[in-house]
Amino acid sequence: MTEQGILDMKEDLNKSVEAMAQVKALAIRSKNDKEEHAETAKEYEQKAIIILKKAHSGVMDTAEADRLAKEALAKKEAATHNMERAQQESEKFESNVAQLKSTIDTIKSNITNWENELKTLKARVKVSDATKNVNKQMAELDSTGTVSMLERMKEKVAQDEALAEAYSDIANTGKSMDDEINAAADTKEAKVEDDLAKLKEQLGIKKDEA
Numbered sequence: 437m438t439e440q441g442i443l444d445m446k447e448d449l450n451k452s453v454e455a456m457a458q459v460k461a462l463a464i465r466s467k468n469d470k471e472e473h474a475e476t477a478k479e480y481e482q483k484a485i486i487i488l489k490k491a492h493s494g495v496m497d498t499a500e501a502d503r504l505a506k507e508a509l510a511k512k513e514a515a516t517h518n519m520e521r522a523q524q525e526s527e528k529f530e531s532n533v534a535q536l537k538s539t540i541d542t543i544k545s546n547i548t549n550w551e552n553e554l555k556t557l558k559a560r561v562k563v564s565d566a567t568k569n570v571n572k573q574m575a576e577l578d579s580t581g582t583v584s585m586l587e588r589m590k591e592k593v594a595q596d597e598a599l600a601e602a603y604s605d606i607a608n609t610g611k612s613m614d615d616e617i618n619a620a621a622d623t624k625e626a627k628v629e630d631d632l633a634k635l636k637e638q639l640g641i642k643k644d645e646a
Contacts, residue, residue, distance in 0.1 A: 453540060460529075469526075484508035
C-alpha cells in the first residue's frame with residue numbers, strides 16, 4: 437500500500453509538471469503578446485508623427501492629416517491597452533508557475549523522503565522477520581525434551597553394556613570343573629616333547645645330534 441501511495445504521488449507529480457508546463461507556455465505567449473502590442477503601439481505613434489510632419493510641411497492636407505493621425509493614435513491606444521492586459525496576464529501566469537514549481541518541489545522532496553523511509557522500513561522488516569523466525573525456532577526447541585532423550589539413550593547404552601558383561605560372566609561360569617582343571621593342568625606340550633624324544637630314540641638319533 438505504501439509503494440502504491442508513492443506511485444500515486446509520482447503520477448500526481450507528472451500531472452503537476454505537465455500543468456506547470458502549460459501555464460509556463462501561457463506566460464511565455466502573454467509576454468510575447470505584450471512585446472508585440474508594445475511594438476505596434478510604437479509604430480502607430482511613429483506613423484502619427486510622420487503624418488503630422490507631412491501636414492506641417494504642406495505635403496498633406498491638414499484636415500486629412502489630423503484625421504489619419506487621430507486614427508493612428510487610436511490604434512496606438514488600443515495596442516497600449518492590449519499590451520497592458522498582456523502584461524497583467526503574463527505576471528499572473530508567472531505567479532502561477534512559481535506556485536506550481538513550489539508545489540512540485542515539495543512533492544519531489546516528499547517522494548524522495550518517503551522512498552528513503554520505505555527502503556529503511558523494508559530493511560527493518562527483513563531484520564525483524566529474520567529475528568522473529570530465529571526466536572520462534574528457539575522457542576519451539578524443546579531443550580528439556582532433548583536432554584531427557586539423551587539421558588534415556590545413556591541409560592540404554594549402560595544397560596546394554598551391563599547386559600553384555602552379564603552374558604560374558606554367564607559364558608565363563610558355564611564351564612565344567614573338568615574344563616577348569618584341564619585348562620590349569622594342560623599336559624599337551626609335555627606329551628609332545630615325550631613323543632618327540634621317543635621317536636628320536638627309535639631312529640637312533642641322540643639328543644646331541646639333534
